[in-house]
Amino acid sequence: MKVLVIGGAGFIGSNVVDxxxxEKYDVTVIDNLSTGKIENVNSKASFYLCDIRDVERLNVVFEVEKPEIVIHHAAQIDVQKSLRNPAEDAVINIVGTINVLECCKNWEAKKIVYASSAAVYGDPEYLPVDEEHKVDPISFYGISKHTPEHYIKVYSQLYGMKYTILRYANVYGIRQEPKGEGGVVSIFLDKFLKKEQPTIFGNGEQTRDFIYVEDIVKANLNALKNGDNEIINVSTNQAVTVNELYKSMKEIFESSMSVNYSEERKGDILHSYLDNKKAKDKLEFSNEYEIKEGLRKTIEYYREIYKGMGEVAMSE
Structure with missing residues (x-):
């Protein structure tokens, strides 16, 4: 089966590609390398340097490769950047996805798996948030991740293409850059390794549903053959405060590092964790990694990276 991974040089996408x-799929990767890295791309995958805003180039790749399934992870992912530049956020996330869908239609892809976000829900009215919860984003990023869901459903109705929309909780793990809304783990990790004081925005009691990247990968692969025409949360169904996250990382590092508290950021949701019952039912998915296990694997990976850079800070 031929699978095209758009954004396949990035954090989640490259792990999916691996x-x-x-699993012996025939894999093609598209990425513009704005945040992705060429060294993340598996050498056994075909690679095209391409921006999803470039309609002509995108059609060329589809014409040559003719993928059966498209996994779409290319996106502008930074909530704060979406607030600073909502037009660019919308062009990348909304118009870019429409361009992908047009190519899927033109070259008869059978299915698209779309990476959406918990940000579409906005401030939860109840917890855990299930897929029936109203959609009411409080950031432009949340809007730009939700809007393509409507386009995907209508393209499916008009042209018979299947889809699975995966709404991710806060993903962390290897290859994540220390920036972006979902990057609090990698931001903390970077600070610990450099022996710099981390900052927590707000009082640290805000909660998130942190899911290890390998569990996200598992959900994507399960979506190749399951979950047709469904919107599905991918999560742990567990709330973890940012203070608890910091404490766990501090213990793993055996560090005495203190934390700096700063004012809350606009567009940030205070409390969120996602119900994953539908994922178990429709995707045959359940997360395998508890937070401390995922953190240990992530920290081990980056310790090796920082050793090579001469920046590693071992136990204090």
């Missing part, structure tokens, strides 16, 4: 290669 697993697809391991």
């Amino acid at each position: 697993r697809l290669i391991d």
Whole structure:
């Protein structure tokens, strides 16, 4: 089966590509390398340098490769950047996805798996948030991740293309850059390794549903053959405060580092964790990694990276 991973040089996308290669899929990667890295791209995958805003180039790739399934992870992911530049956020996330859908239609892709976000829900009215919860985003990023869901459903109705929309909780793990809304783990990790004081925005009691990247990868692969025409949360169904996250990382590092508290940021949701019952039912998915296990694997990976850079800070 031919699978095209758009954004396949990025954090989540490159991990998905690796697993697809391991499972013997024929994999093509598209990425503009604005945040992705060429060294993340599996050598067994075909690679095209391409921006999803470039309609002509995108159609060329589809014409040559003719993928059966498209996994779409290319996006502007920074909530704060979306507030500073909502037009660019919308062009990348909304118009870019429409361009992808047009190519799927033109070249008869059978299915698209779309990476959406918990940000579409906005401030929860109840917890855990299930897929029936109203959609009411409080950031432009949340709007730009939700709007493509409507386009995907209508393209499916008009042209018979299947889809699975995956609404991710806060993903962390190897290859994540220390920036962006979902990057609090990697931001803390970077600070610990450099022996710099981390900052927590607000009082640290805000909660998130932190899910390890390998669980996200598993959900994507399960979506190749399951979850047709469904919107599905991918989560742990567990709330973890930012203070608890910091404490766990501090313990793993055996660090005495203190934390700096700063004012809350606009567009940030205070409390969120996602119900994952539908994922178990429709995707045959359940997360395998508890937070401390995922953190240990992530920290081990980056310790090796920072050693090579001469920046690693071992136990204090």
